[in-house]
Amino acid sequence: MTIPSGDATVDDARTHEAAEAARAVPDVITDASGDPLVPRQDPGSAAELGAGAPVLAFDVGGTDIKSALFDAEGVMLGLRRTPTPDPGADLPERLIARLVELGAQLREEHPGVDPVAVGLVVPGIVDEVAGVGVFASNMGWRDAPIRALAEEAFGLPVAFDHDVRTGGWAEHVLGGARPYPNSIVLIIGTGIAGALLLGGEPFTSGGYAGEVGHSPVADEPLCPCGARGCLEAIASAGAIARRYIARSGIAVEGAKEVIALAAEGDEAAVEVWNEALDALALSLAQLTAVVAPQAIVIGGGLSRAGGVLFDELRARLRARLSFHRIPELVPAQLLGNAGILGAALRARSLG
Amino acid sequence: MTIPSGDATVDDARTHEAAEAARAVPDVITDASGDPLVPRQDPGSAAELGAGAPVLAFDVGGTDIKSALFDAEGVMLGLRRTPTPDPGADLPERLIARLVELGAQLREEHPGVDPVAVGLVVPGIVDEVAGVGVFASNMGWRDAPIRALAEEAFGLPVAFDHDVRTGGWAEHVLGGARPYPNSIVLIIGTGIAGALLLGGEPFTSGGYAGEVGHSPVADEPLCPCGARGCLEAIASAGAIARRYIARSGIAVEGAKEVIALAAEGDEAAVEVWNEALDALALSLAQLTAVVAPQAIVIGGGLSRAGGVLFDELRARLRARLSFHRIPELVPAQLLGNAGILGAALRARSLG
Structure with missing residues (x-):
């Protein structure tokens, strides 16, 4: 599976069509600097999350937001990459509003999957205990109460953490750091x-x-x-x-x-x-x-x-x-x- | 209180005599290299350990062993510094035999204090979970089963750990790292x-x-x-x-x-x-x-x-x-x- 840079969905990695599409596209995505940063993930690994509660998940970066819905089998559905709202004084509020829209789209496309919680990771210095984005140069925020804003907007419990730390922990639970x-x-x-x-x-x-x-x-x-x-x-x-x-x-x-x-x-x-x-x-x-x-x-x-x-x-x-x-x-x-x-x-x- | 480099005891820091003696001696002890390494401890801090079980404690270094008995009030009794046995193939065994002698002396001098456990810290690379001295260049041992040897020789449970890590943890519990x-x-x-x-x-x-x-x-x-x-x-x-x-x-x-x-x-x-x-x-x-x-x-x-x-x-x-x-x-x-x-x-x- 690969991630288009526009708003298109890359859905149902299990289907034959998606697997074909994944094979057809180049396996390197370049970011703004031209560096290859997000290599294609093996479609099979999409289900590695295992069985559990359905959840919405967002990985917010300085350039774009990755969002997806995970079903009770742990399959990643509707993974998409969309632009991060422009920096500015009210970015936390505009970002959360955008995430709610993305979540609503994902739920609409997968009516059988009813998420019970939201996972949200962001860059910078993150106090995951307090639920606060302490500082992020590329987001331009300081002491932004992201978790509280997201919980209010989604009406769901929100797990809030740092992008790389959470990704590193996922490498520990699911990937290369497992042993x-x-x-x-x-x-x-x-x-x-x-x-x-x-x-x-x-x-x-x-x-x-x-x-x-x-x-x-x-x-x-x-x-x-x-x-x-x-x-x-x-x-x-x-x-x-x-x-x-x-x-x-x-x-x-x-x-x-x-x-x-x-x-x-x-x-x-x-x-x-x-x-x-x-x-x-x-x-x-x-x-x-x-x-x-x-x-x-x-x-x-x-x-x-x-x-x-x-x-x-x-x-x-x-x-x-x-x-x-x-x-x-x-x-x-x-x-x-x-x-x-x-x-x-x-x-x-x-x- | 200060620690003479011979075998004399520095006991009963609470007594007037000891406090006077502490004031009378220079507050820097130099080690073999001439560096000031063990400044005088404030006599009042000897009781900072607080109430608990009486225990024997040993801090083994490449040059000398510090040994003391701690009573139920947490007062350090009989603190002394004696030379570490010379390095050699059977150093672990000779060291433990020396610690048992030192422990016997301390118990004899303080018949009212009956230690229920032994604390033993050593330098080098220490696997405190396995109870093993993995490596210590100044002790010349590799994979020495120090804790098992000590438990057998003392007939008491032995807490075995690394000297500086344990000292650092003491700084956390009792000293400068407390907050x-x-x-x-x-x-x-x-x-x-x-x-x-x-x-x-x-x-x-x-x-x-x-x-x-x-x-x-x-x-x-x-x-x-x-x-x-x-x-x-x-x-x-x-x-x-x-x-x-x-x-x-x-x-x-x-x-x-x-x-x-x-x-x-x-x-x-x-x-x-x-x-x-x-x-x-x-x-x-x-x-x-x-x-x-x-x-x-x-x-x-x-x-x-x-x-x-x-x-x-x-x-x-x-x-x-x-x-x-x-x-x-x-x-x-x-x-x-x-x-x-x-x-x-x-x-x-x-x-």
């Missing part, structure tokens, strides 16, 4: 987002934990967040492309192209890719020493580089450590649907 | 040891978590552990003294002297102290981004530098972060007795 109670999930795309799973549960510390992308690993470059030497500013797919363009003067569409150029021996590409790998390995070594996860699960656009990323990282991580317990480096499995699957799981825990 | 469910305790002395307290409990990940001292923050120098750029190799009290001596050719006794020289404008001292502060600030920034503790509690010899350390670290930490939640930097309170107090607390949880 490891203590793991760290890193999503390396336009930016780098992280989630700590400790004892099988997201560790949040009031919403502030897991900011591996904005953990400083060097003295430069300046990061748009205001700090300097953040991992994200060196090793995200976005940074790799930007840094190559700045160094070579040659336009590329994304990190994939830089990695291919590095393999061909392009000097600037080799430099930029090496710096990214070294920064990632240093950060993974720090995570290993301090948190000692059993596994580090890597997803996002850059993880699609496959062996060239994972093999290099394994070797460089080992070279930076000594007596430490080296974690498994494993690819994320849920890919672009981790957030919405996690939102559905969270909603079910309420329903 | 903060999520905190990181760093003990900066000859080396740098760390403990993560998450949700009010030590987070161990099989004994591997909390190795902040061996988290790489730079590309050099080589660390005796085999890795390079470990925080401990740049910013421990031991490293500060060593690096100053190497750079200036001038002998100093410890980091305290280097910090004093830096305050007087000695160029090499300024360099070495600045590099240590920058490395510490970088590491604290990484911990803040990833684990987001509410507080970072700093103890050990270097923490005795006081304002010159804490004020500098606060300023440099802030300069390395942006939207992150800056943790409180607070001095450890239990100082040299954190380990044995933690061992006693752990033993009480069994007794």
Whole structure:
């Protein structure tokens, strides 16, 4: 199954037609920056949620909203991607109104499925205990009482959480982190987002934990967040492309192209890719020493580089450590649907 | 109260004589390297353990063993420091035999106190669930079944754990970390040891978590552990003294002297102290981004530098972060007795 960028539905992954359609489309969706960020999910995994209460689920990002209905068998119905309302003072209210519309559409299209709860995940700093979006630069809100607004508007209990943390937890329950109670999930795309799973549960510390992308690993470059030497500013797919363009003067569409150029021996590409790998390995070594996860699960656009990323990282991580317990480096499995699957799981825990 | 380096007891902190004696002795004990590592504990804090079962407690280090008996009021009795048996193949057995002797002495001296459990903490990598000393370079053991050996020898239940983690947890229950469910305790002395307290409990990940001292923050120098750029190799009290001596050719006794020289404008001292502060600030920034503790509690010899350390670290930490939640930097309170107090607390949880 893939996710069109318009308002069309991608429904009934179980049907022959949908499976055919999924095969017919390219398996990479690019985001605004041109990075491949949401690879096609295996249609079969749509039912991996298992049996439980029917729920509505929303994964809200800075650019678009993914929404779907999950039935009592755990099948994802009507998955669609629609634009996020424009930022502005009343974005929380306009966003919730939009989610209610999307929910109403989904319920209308699937009259047999009656959701008993809503799962809603958003980016930024999220206090999931208080139900508050503390801060999100791309949404432009501060201390927005999203859960209360959504519960009032839907008239249903709402599970509210952070997008990447919830997606990481879904990787733990359903995906690549399943065998490891203590793991760290890193999503390396336009930016780098992280989630700590400790004892099988997201560790949040009031919403502030897991900011591996904005953990400083060097003295430069300046990061748009205001700090300097953040991992994200060196090793995200976005940074790799930007840094190559700045160094070579040659336009590329994304990190994939830089990695291919590095393999061909392009000097600037080799430099930029090496710096990214070294920064990632240093950060993974720090995570290993301090948190000692059993596994580090890597997803996002850059993880699609496959062996060239994972093999290099394994070797460089080992070279930076000594007596430490080296974690498994494993690819994320849920890919672009981790957030919405996690939102559905969270909603079910309420329903 | 202070701890003589011989076999003499420092008993009955409540008595007038002991309080006088405590005032009369210097408040810094130096270890083999000359670093001030175990500052005098406030005599009043000996009873802070509170009421509970009487227990024996041992804090075993590479150089010496601290042992004491705790009565039903929580008063620490007979605290003494004696040498650790020499390393060797049967160290676990010889160590346990020595602890049994020490326990017998303590019980003889305090016939009214009948311990119902033993608390025992050791350095290295400790699997407290299995009761195994996985690895300790200064003890020379691997996979030593310490808890089983101790339980057999004492005929009492034994709480077995890691020294710094247990001391950090004691800081959480009794000391400087008390107000903060999520905190990181760093003990900066000859080396740098760390403990993560998450949700009010030590987070161990099989004994591997909390190795902040061996988290790489730079590309050099080589660390005796085999890795390079470990925080401990740049910013421990031991490293500060060593690096100053190497750079200036001038002998100093410890980091305290280097910090004093830096305050007087000695160029090499300024360099070495600045590099240590920058490395510490970088590491604290990484911990803040990833684990987001509410507080970072700093103890050990270097923490005795006081304002010159804490004020500098606060300023440099802030300069390395942006939207992150800056943790409180607070001095450890239990100082040299954190380990044995933690061992006693752990033993009480069994007794």
